[in-house]
Amino acid sequence: MNVGQDEYLEALWCLREQEKDTLADLQTALDDPLDHDILASLAAVGMAVFNRETGTVTLSAQGLDHARALVRKHRLAERLLHDVLGLRNQRFESEACTFEHLVAPNVVDGICTLLGHPRECPHGLPIPEGPCCTRNEHTVQSAVAHLSEFELGESGRIAYLNCRDDSLLHRLNGLQIKPGAKIKVHQKYPAWVVECEGGMIAIDPRIADSICLWRQQTPPPPEHEIGPQETEKSAKWRFWRP
Amino acid sequence: MTVTEPVKQSTQAGKKKVAIVGLPNTGKSLIYNHLTGDYTLVANYMLTTVEPKRGKCQIHGCHMEVIDTPGLHCLSGHSTEGLSIRDLIFTEQPDVIVQCIDANQLKQSLTLTVDLLELGIPMVISLNAIDETARRGIWIDSTTLSHTFGIPVIETIATQGRGIAELKKAIASPRIPVPPLRYPDAIEQAVSDLQGLGALPTVHSRKIALLLAIRDSFVEQHVARVASPEDIERIKNRVDDLHLQFRGNVATAIASVRSRWVDEVADGVVKRQKVRSGEFAKTFGHLCRHPIFGIPILFLILATTYFLVVRVAGAMEDFLNGYIANPCVRWVSAITPRGFWRDLLAGPDYGLLTLGLFNALCTVLPILFVFFLILGALEDIGYIPSLCVLTKRVFDKIGLNGNAIMSVVLGFGCKTMATLSTAGLPRREKLIAVYLIAAYVPCSAQMGLSMGILGRYSFWALLATYGTIFLMAVFAGLLLNRILPDTGTGVLVQELPAIRWPSPRAVIVKTCYRLYWFLREAVPIFLGAALVLFLAQWTGLLDTLKAALRPLVVTWLGMPLDMVDALILCIARHEAAAGLLIRMSDAGKLNVAQCGLAVLLTTVFIPCLANIVAMCKRVGLKTGLLMTVAISLSAFVLVGMFHWILVFYGAWTT
Numbered sequence: 037m038n039v040g041q042d043e044y045l046e047a048l049w050c051l052r053e054q055e056k057d058t059l060a061d062l063q064t065a066l067d068d069p070l071d072h073d074i075l076a077s078l079a080a081v082g083m084a085v086f087n088r089e090t091g092t093v094t095l096s097a098q099g100l101d102h103a104r105a106l107v108r109k110h111r112l113a114e115r116l117l118h119d120v121l122g123l124r125n126q127r128f129e130s131e132a133c134t135f136e137h138l139v140a141p142n143v144v145d146g147i148c149t150l151l152g153h154p155r156e157c158p159h160g161l162p163i164p165e166g167p168c169c170t171r172n173e174h175t176v177q178s179a180v181a182h183l184s185e186f187e188l189g190e191s192g193r194i195a196y197l198n199c200r201d202d203s204l205l206h207r208l209n210g211l212q213i214k215p216g217a218k219i220k221v222h223q224k225y226p227a228w229v230v231e232c233e234g235g236m237i238a239i240d241p242r243i244a245d246s247i248c249l250w251r252q253q254t255p256p257p258p259e260h261e262i263g264p265q266e267t268e269k270s271a272k273w274r275f276w277r278p
Numbered sequence: 279m280t281v282t283e284p285v286k287q288s289t290q291a292g293k294k295k296v297a298i299v300g301l302p303n304t305g306k307s308l309i310y311n312h313l314t315g316d317y318t319l320v321a322n323y324m325l326t327t328v329e330p331k332r333g334k335c336q337i338h339g340c341h342m343e344v345i346d347t348p349g350l351h352c353l354s355g356h357s358t359e360g361l362s363i364r365d366l367i368f369t370e371q372p373d374v375i376v377q378c379i380d381a382n383q384l385k386q387s388l389t390l391t392v393d394l395l396e397l398g399i400p401m402v403i404s405l406n407a408i409d410e411t412a413r414r415g416i417w418i419d420s421t422t423l424s425h426t427f428g429i430p431v432i433e434t435i436a437t438q439g440r441g442i443a444e445l446k447k448a449i450a451s452p453r454i455p456v457p458p459l460r461y462p463d464a465i466e467q468a469v470s471d472l473q474g475l476g477a478l479p480t481v482h483s484r485k486i487a488l489l490l491a492i493r494d495s496f497v498e499q500h501v502a503r504v505a506s507p508e509d510i511e512r513i514k515n516r517v518d519d520l521h522l523q524f525r526g527n528v529a530t531a532i533a534s535v536r537s538r539w540v541d542e543v544a545d546g547v548v549k550r551q552k553v554r555s556g557e558f559a560k561t562f563g564h565l566c567r568h569p570i571f572g573i574p575i576l577f578l579i580l581a582t583t584y585f586l587v588v589r590v591a592g593a594m595e596d597f598l599n600g601y602i603a604n605p606c607v608r609w610v611s612a613i614t615p616r617g618f619w620r621d622l623l624a625g626p627d628y629g630l631l632t633l634g635l636f637n638a639l640c641t642v643l644p645i646l647f648v649f650f651l652i653l654g655a656l657e658d659i660g661y662i663p664s665l666c667v668l669t670k671r672v673f674d675k676i677g678l679n680g681n682a683i684m685s686v687v688l689g690f691g692c693k694t695m696a697t698l699s700t701a702g703l704p705r706r707e708k709l710i711a712v713y714l715i716a717a718y719v720p721c722s723a724q725m726g727l728s729m730g731i732l733g734r735y736s737f738w739a740l741l742a743t744y745g746t747i748f749l750m751a752v753f754a755g756l757l758l759n760r761i762l763p764d765t766g767t768g769v770l771v772q773e774l775p776a777i778r779w780p781s782p783r784a785v786i787v788k789t790c791y792r793l794y795w796f797l798r799e800a801v802p803i804f805l806g807a808a809l810v811l812f813l814a815q816w817t818g819l820l821d822t823l824k825a826a827l828r829p830l831v832v833t834w835l836g837m838p839l840d841m842v843d844a845l846i847l848c849i850a851r852h853e854a855a856a857g858l859l860i861r862m863s864d865a866g867k868l869n870v871a872q873c874g875l876a877v878l879l880t881t882v883f884i885p886c887l888a889n890i891v892a893m894c895k896r897v898g899l900k901t902g903l904l905m906t907v908a909i910s911l912s913a914f915v916l917v918g919m920f921h922w923i924l925v926f927y928g929a930w931t932t
Contacts (some may be wrong), residue, residue, distance in 0.1 A: 045452075149849070199498075204769065204771070206351070206352065207351065207771055208771065209389065209537070210301075210351035210354075210386065210389055211351075211386060211771065211773060212383075212385050212386050214341075214537055215631065216280050216537075216541070222564065223564070223567055223568070223667070225569050226569055226667060226668070226670040226671045226860045227666075227667045227770055228676075229567060229667060229774065233385045233386060234383050234385065234414075235382075235383045235386060235773055235774075236563070236773070236774040236775075237771065237772065237773055237774065238529075238567075238666060238667045238770060238771075238772040238773075238774055239769075239770060239771050239772075240679065240680070240769040240770040242769050242773070243769055243771065256435070266522055
């Protein structure tokens with residue numbers, strides 16, 4: 037889909053909301069004169085259904101899905117720019133137009149959750165619901181988190197280090213605490229104790245703040261594991277692990 | 279991948295130098311001990327070796343000088359750690375480098391390996407602790423590793439001395455490695471340009487050029503010593519050019535190339551199989567550092583130590599005194615005529631045998647034996663560093679953080695070593711740490727003997743005395759933290775060694791060496807101090823001194839006048855004073871409160887000579903001596919204060 041086609045799909049979605057479907061309506065909804073090539077291409081890929089006899093154009097099921105996603109992005113972008121970044125006048129509209137072509141679907145859900153699943157755009161038009169709205173998620177599962185936000189036993193892969201001190205960076209590097217390394221939290225107080233590449237390292241809480249990681253769910257133990265499986269008892273005794 | 283050539287056997291005059299380098303706690307000292315047949319202290323944690331140590335060895339008829347070095351993370355970098363070893367590598371140019379690698383933490387070591395390979399010095403890798411690796415289900419393909427580097431990689435188990443023969447063979451015929459890495463073109467170009475200037479020292483020129491490219495201050499100074507000012511200017515210009523041309527950070531680019539290489543090599547040779555073993559050791563490690571459970575464990579360890587020192591060492595002491603010391607003294611008294619000679623040899627107060635030899639052998643030695651045995655086991659388990667985590671809260675309050683904590687904790691082993699290990703700390707933390715170590719941290723011998731002395735009364739006497747010392751230390755730390763200008767503190771980054779079962783052989787060997795060193799160093803001092811005291815007594819000097827010190831000792835401190843003897847012995851050797859205190863308390867000259875204060879006084883009074891020398895080395899002569907005076911004076915002031923507090927509350931009975 038190119039930008040022109042996206043514009044038409046959005047326009048068709050808007051017409052559908054107003055329960056209109058003629059070409060004349062489409063013409064008024066669009067700023068530029070009607071481009072029949074684009075309409076034909078949409079019909080060719082099965083996004084739109086073009087009826088010459090009645091002079092109407094409607095979205096197919098596939099077209100509806102696509103248009104819903106586009107409109108959702110656009111209107112969420114408007115909310116973000118309007119509410120959070122405080123853009124006013126026409127600027128946020130044009131910015132939102134650029135925005136909708138760039139953002140990936142999971143990021144859209146992140147923005148939606150961040151904004152608290154808004155129902156309407158700043159113009160008062162409905163924002164199509166996404167999967168995050170139906171689940172009513174409260175928090176954004178941000179991709180990168182600080183080590184200090186990690187819980188005991190959680191592990192993650194280091195994304196980057198927020199560290200200004202070169203010598204400290206060297207020292208951490210020497211201990212393999214560097215981007216790409218896997219870290220597991222063993223203790224949080226009075227100092228952090230983490231496991232990294234087979235070594236245990238005690239680090240200052242201040243450093244824990246400056247290590248940013250991608251969260252990782254602990255994978256289930258592999259099938260070929262040797263030795264007794266973790267028993268009920270050892271799981272129960274976990275409570276005293278700090 | 280790489281082509282290597284055997285090194286021509288150097289038949290030049292002079293011994294070959296073999297430098298053992300590696301990350302902290304990778305078994306360098308163990309390898310050193312095995313190669314030289316010498317003994318340096320080893321323990322299952324970092325910072326055991328703080329100064330390079332040299333020894334001789336003969337491998338295949340070739341005499342070699344072996345140098346054991348403190349732990350080193352990388353050659354480059356802006357950190358102050360490992361300055362001495364960098365200096366050693368660049369200025370002394372060892373003929374062979376032996377890198378010790380802990381096979382459990384291969385990746386961590388490989389960063390240093392890259393650095394060393396780039397030096398172009400013949401090298402051998404000792405892949406250590408291979409037994410633990412096997413237990414953890416890690417298998418390392420050392421043959422591939424050897425091919426990748428183009429140098430011998432020898433699997434060893436240093437704790438048991440396995441693989442040492444192969445290591446010796448490899449050291450006798452080492453190979454020059456080929457630098458494994460190519461950096462981005464702009465950097466490579468700059469490096470070859472720098473080498474082409476002809477201003478760099480010929481040895482390690484590639485490494486030096488690389489370090490110059492990242493503006494490493496240590497190497498800049500090193501080059502400045504040999505190159506002319508014009509050359510330095512040209513070098514500087516070329517490096518500036520590189521930084522202008524290069525898009526991005528040169529140091530980061532080099533680091534990322536290395537980091538990728540390390541990952542590739544490690545992933546290629548390490549095979550892991552998940553094994554659920556060592557769970558107990560791991561759990562024990564967790565518990566030792568736990569903010570709640572760690573403290574009872576610490577107390578349990580201390581209580582066990584106390585019990586063993588008081589009971590076992592006490593029994594040994596009684597036995598030795600009953601069957602060796604007393605009969606000997608009686609026999610000597612019987613055969614020497616009454617007067618000068620009998621008093622000199624077997625006099626009840628200042629005899630060479632009574633206060634000198636048997637004090638060392640029969641009173642002090644058993645206590646040290648038991649205590650060193652326990653300390654050795656704790657060191658071998660790897661327990662000590664977990665105290666760093668456990669005590670962090672206290673240290674935070676007194677302005678110590680980062681490596682300073684480890685230094686102070688090491689003071690419980692040997693104060694001199696601990697003082698030396700403060701080398702890399704920021705000035706302010708160094709001052710606080712050095713002062714606290716010298717003044718308030720009881721070293722292993724002091725602690726063992728204090729247990730021996732106060733154990734004659736009760737466990738609570740010991741607890742009260744050490745509680746007081748602890749409070750004094752915290753108070754002094756708070757005060758120093760207040761008055762010293764705040765220059766920002768370091769941050770704690772501390773490797774924790776894997777907890778492992780102690781090896782009885784290693785513990786016994788270590789204890790024997792520690793006792794041997796004690797006997798070798800301390801017995802002459804014990805004898806000398808006894809002689810000095812005897813002569814002072816004989817000439818009447820001692821009585822004059824005692825009369826002069828009476829207001830201080832008796833009135834202010836509330837001690838019997840004989841405490842002057844202990845203080846004089848304390849200046850010579852703390853153990854001698856402790857031995858005297860034991861004799862005094864056995865003779866009923868001290869009550870429990872006096873004994874507690876006496877232990878307090880001898881602990882915080884003047885640091886031992888080696889410690890004073892180490893202090894001066896680390897904080898400068900003037901500050902070091904100033905600290906010594908401050909420590910000694912404050913000891914009298916504080917102990918006197920405690921005496922009068924006890925008097926005030928009616929808890930003092932004489």
